[in-house]
Amino acid sequence: MLVFVRRSVFGLLLFLVATLLMVSPASAQRKTESATGPRDFRSKNFLLHTDITDERAKDLLKKLESMLTLVSKYWGQPNRKTIEIFVVEDLNNWAQGRIDPRAIGSLRGGGGLTIAEGVRLGNAFNMNAKSYAVTREGTPLHEAVHAYCSQTFGRTGPVWYSEGMAEMGAYWDPKDPSVNCGEYIVRYIRKSEPKTLNEIINSPETTGDSWQNYAWRWALCHLLANNENYRKRFRPLGLALLQKKKTSFERVYGSMAKEISFEYLFFLNHLERGLRADLCSWDWKAKYARPRRNNSLLSKINAKRGWQPSRLRVKKGEEYQVSAEGTWKIAKNGEPINAAGDDDGNGKLFGILFDDYELSEPFEIGIYGKFTAPGDGDLLLRCKDEWHELIDNTGLMTVRLKRADAPTPLPKPKQLRDAE
Ligand SMILES: [Zn+2]
Structure with a gap:
């Protein structure tokens, strides 16, 4: 979920992006050997505050770095600012005031929150993001995508794109473009009445969003980023959305609306872990004929x-x-x-x-x-x-x-x- 709060302060615009992550049925938190008390860990691009063990913290930093390499390559913008992220195993391990009170609710709910604050003057901006996440696999990665976008582009794009791409970041594997989201997402989508593209893209951007909505946004982004018919236009569309250039989903894909709707439904109907959206791309250029007598x-x-x-x-x-x-x-x-x-x-x-x-x-x-x-x-x-x-x-x-x-x-x- 995204919350945009804009306030004018002495002529400067204070900009805040907050993102709550889904609470999934699979979010039962692991209770493992938690090292007592939060400590700091650093890698090239991250400052991680966490109460998980040293070993897990180092492992998480590796995953964060490789995800960041992928997304910054995808968007063509290297990360320029340290991304500060709090990964919380047990809130009781943290001194009062150490965690932004705005993030406590999301953490208790088993999700995450990214808060980006800064100033914006015309096209110039200076944003600083802080991410908060539970330890559940995928959540810190998801929040880190928001932090990267906020600090690099000054915004994270419309909700369907912002959350869809953050979920993709959480699952991205450079060597494997197949569907690798959680099994519960596959089950949910397969048993649901498909949401229309219009419902995903133009739904009101309200707070109190659900993991179910994240699933649809992820599915749409995954399809558009991988299907051979749409992937070439998807990256420039995303960049334009992040840079708030005049564009929209309808403007870019409007002429292919029927084809996208067809392939989107096909993707949902065949969704399973391991499915390759690229290999299922439809050949819309093929010509068909009724053969003459002996042809x-x-x-x-x-x-x-x-x-x-x-x-x-x-x-x-x-x-x-x-x-x-x-x-x-x-x-x-x-x-x-x-x-x-x-x-x-x-x-x-x-x-x-x-x-x-x-x-x-x-x-x-x-x-x-x-x-x-x-x-x-x-x-x-x-x-x-x-x-x-x-x-x-x-x-x-x-x-x-x-x-x-x-x-x-x-x-x-x-x-x-x-x-x-
Ligand atoms: Zn999010």
């Missing part, structure tokens, strides 16, 4: 990716031929599998129909033979595998498609001829 359409389907264009537009009830040449693997050291799939049906070539931003149920296609179109639409194909396990897949399938009544049938793929 065939050819596509290459990558085992690693989500639904990919077959280039065939089908009509409900009509019959088509398919011939899928090649093998792929659905595990790092797995056996090569052809488009018929293994004994459990994994690795099988599957299809789905896209029509006017609606998807059919997926259906089996396989290696060779005929299928009847279950509806009208563009046919997309993929290698059947768990959505969170796509990354270790390898191989391309060459897929030919033709009308079933074509005079010349499609050739059998080599994999079938060899078996005969």
Whole structure:
């Protein structure tokens, strides 16, 4: 949650950003060997006051530094000021007055708060942030993103962006762009009626926000930052928001509203830890056609990716031929599998129909033979595998498609001829 309080003091604008972090069901605090009394720890960019053990404090500083390297690289602005952060295991360990009274409520609630205060004159600003966080994994990182943004840009952006990106900072892994938020977030999103983009972006910025709202903001930011169709525009949009340049989500993505809404819902419906938003990016440029009598359409389907264009537009009830040449693997050291799939049906070539931003149920296609179109639409194909396990897949399938009544049938793929 964000609170903006602006007061005019002798012509100067006093600016304060306060951010409360979510209280999640997983926030039961660990009671571990707490070293008594808060101590100070320093690293290149951080001054950490904490009552956790030396070992954990050093470990936390490492995580904070690597997160900061990532976000400052992402936004293209090195951190210039020490970030002061209080990480509290047990409030009883802290002398009265040591913690800003404004932060006590958030800490008691199992969250965090970042307070940035300073002066702003026109475009110039001088902000100093202090972050407060419970020890729960992710909270200090989340608050540190707010502190970095406040001190570097003088603001943290609109709530959906500020909180969505702070949550991303808490989960970011430079070597792994897959979904790695808490399992409770995945469960919550999967069982909820999806919030619309408009609800996330244009909801009133009020205090008393919930971890549920953080989940939606994170989901939107994660998608926009990773999906190949939107990520190029997302970073400049964010920077412009942080620098309060004239821009908005609608201005940047308005022309792609239908596509974003479709991919956003698709992302939510398939959300699980390990999902790769980049590999599921939709190919909006692909052209689809209804083949003439004896023409065939050819596509290459990558085992690693989500639904990919077959280039065939089908009509409900009509019959088509398919011939899928090649093998792929659905595990790092797995056996090569052809488009018929293994004994459990994994690795099988599957299809789905896209029509006017609606998807059919997926259906089996396989290696060779005929299928009847279950509806009208563009046919997309993929290698059947768990959505969170796509990354270790390898191989391309060459897929030919033709009308079933074509005079010349499609050739059998080599994999079938060899078996005969
Ligand atoms: Zn926050």
